Every structure is written in C-alpha cells, then in structure tokens.
Amino acid sequence: xxxxxxxxxxxxxxxxxxxxxxxxxxxxxxxxxxxxxxxxxxxxxxxxxxxxxxxxxxxxxxxxxxxxxxxxxxxxxxxxxxxxxxxxxxxxxxxxxxxxxxxxxxxxxxxxxxxxxxxxxxxxxxxxxxxx
Numbered sequence: 001x002x003x004x005x006x007x008x009x010x011x012x013x014x015x016x017x018x019x020x021x022x023x024x025x026x027x028x029x030x031x032x033x034x035x036x037x038x039x040x041x042x043x044x045x046x047x048x049x050x051x052x053x054x055x056x057x058x059x060x061x062x063x064x065x066x067x068x069x070x071x072x073x074x075x076x077x078x079x080x081x082x083x084x085x086x087x088x089x090x091x092x093x094x095x096x097x098x099x100x101x102x103x104x105x106x107x108x109x110x111x112x113x114x115x116x117x118x119x120x121x122x123x124x125x126x127x128x129x130x131x132x
Contacts, residue, residue, distance in 0.1 A: 008123040015079075015115055016066040023059025027052050034097050041094040076119035080112045 026032040030052075039055070040048035062082075065075050087108035090098055098104040 005123055008118065011114065011118040011122075012066060015111075015118065016063040018111065019059045019066065019079075020063040023056040023063065027056025027059065034099075038090055038094045038097045041097065042089055072119055076115050079115050083108050083112055083115075 027035050030036065030049075035056075036048050036052040039052045043051055062075075062079065066072075066079075087105055091102055091105050095102045095104075100107065
C-alpha cells in the first residue's frame with residue numbers, strides 16, 4: 001500500500017476547505033451577502049436566495065467529493081471548469097461586487113493551478129517499466 005505524501009494531504013484538505021467555507025458559511029448561512037447579489041446580477045433577483053443556497057450546498061458536496069478521493073481526476077477537472085466558468089461570468093457581469101474586483105481572476109487562476117498541480121503533476125503514481 002502506498003502512503004500519500006503529507007503535502008498531498010495538506011493541499012487536498014486546503015482545497016476542500018475552500019469549497020466548504022465558501023459553500024456553507026458564505027452562501028448557505030449567508031454570512032457574505034454579496035454572493036447573493038452576484039447571483040442576482042447574473043441570473044435575476046427573483047430566486048437569487050434559493051439559487052445561492054443551492055450553489056452553496058453543491059459546494060459543500062464538492063468538498064465531500066474531494067475528501068472522498070473517488071474519481072479524483074474527474075473531480076479536479078470539474079473544479080477547474082467550475083471555478084473558471086464562475087469567475088469568467090463574475091469578471092464580465094459583476095466585477096464591482098467581487099471582493100478584489102477583476103483581480104479576483106488572478107486568485108481563481110492560482111486556485112485552478114493548485115488543483116491542477118495537486119492532482120496531475122506533484123503526486124502522480126509513477127509506473128516503472130521493466131525491460132527484462
């Protein structure tokens with residue numbers, strides 16, 4: 001049995017915490033009301049609260065998926081696509097509501113890079129070919 005490197009565990013937990021904190025605290029518990037404002041700007045105000053809560057619950061589920069390790073490459077790809085998509089929409093349609101304005105795109109890019117490196121580069125299982 002191969003043990004996971006400590007750094008892999010730390011990065012995986014850190015990535016999952018980003019989803020958990022943003023989902024539960026910022027959206028489900030509505031501790032950061034600008035998230036609902038962003039949703040209202042992009043999708044309309046009528047159901048913004050419900051949609052924001054739903055997004056938050058899905059983010060908590062993403063945290064659980066990450067920690068489960070099930071289909072981790074698919075999970076990483078899903079995260080990268082979701083973060084890129086959400087941030088592109090926000091960058092174009094609601095930059096004034098973002099914590100760091102359009103600079104949020106830089107933080108999103110760094111997060112995507114960390115997810116990519118953690119899953120596809122740093123800790124891949126290496127196959128040794130035997131030439132005998």
